[in-house]
Amino acid sequence: MPHYLSELYTSKRTWLSLDAVARQQFFETVGHGMAKLSDLGVEPIAFGEVDAGKLHAASQSYFAIWRVPDEAALDALVSGIAAAGWHDYFETINAAGRGTDLPGHLAQLAAARS
Incomplete structure (x- = not known):
């Protein structure tokens, strides 16, 4: 099964203080x-802005969703994001792991101990 990374992030003051040229250089x-x-x-x-009007909406402003073939690629993605300086500009929460189908996930929830 592939692995996935879901990021939720919000701009830091360091990002907001950059002008358009500096933002483009970062991109x-x-x-x-x-x-x-x-x-x-x-x-x-997928990437986008969080819809704050939805029930139980995240407090972060933006989201990104990635699919990778394995854990090694997932580790490279998370490390690459950090190495690019992303976390200097955005407060980020990651949720990452191996994907499964709905019955597999329900089994995970049924087996939950915490």
Whole structure:
């Protein structure tokens, strides 16, 4: 089964203080790192703004969802994001792990001990 990374993040003051040119330079840095990650099978699924009007909405402003073929690629993705300096600009929460189908997940929940 593939692995997934779901990120929830909010801009820090350091991001908000950057001008448009500095933000674009940062995006270029991120883009260069993505080429290497694509070679590992990292697949961006979706990105967007969190809809704060939905029931139980996250307090973060943005989300990203990634699919990767295995744990090694997942580790490379998480490390690559950090190495790009992402966390200097965005407060981030990660949820990552091996994916399963609905019956498999229900079995995980049924077996929960905490």
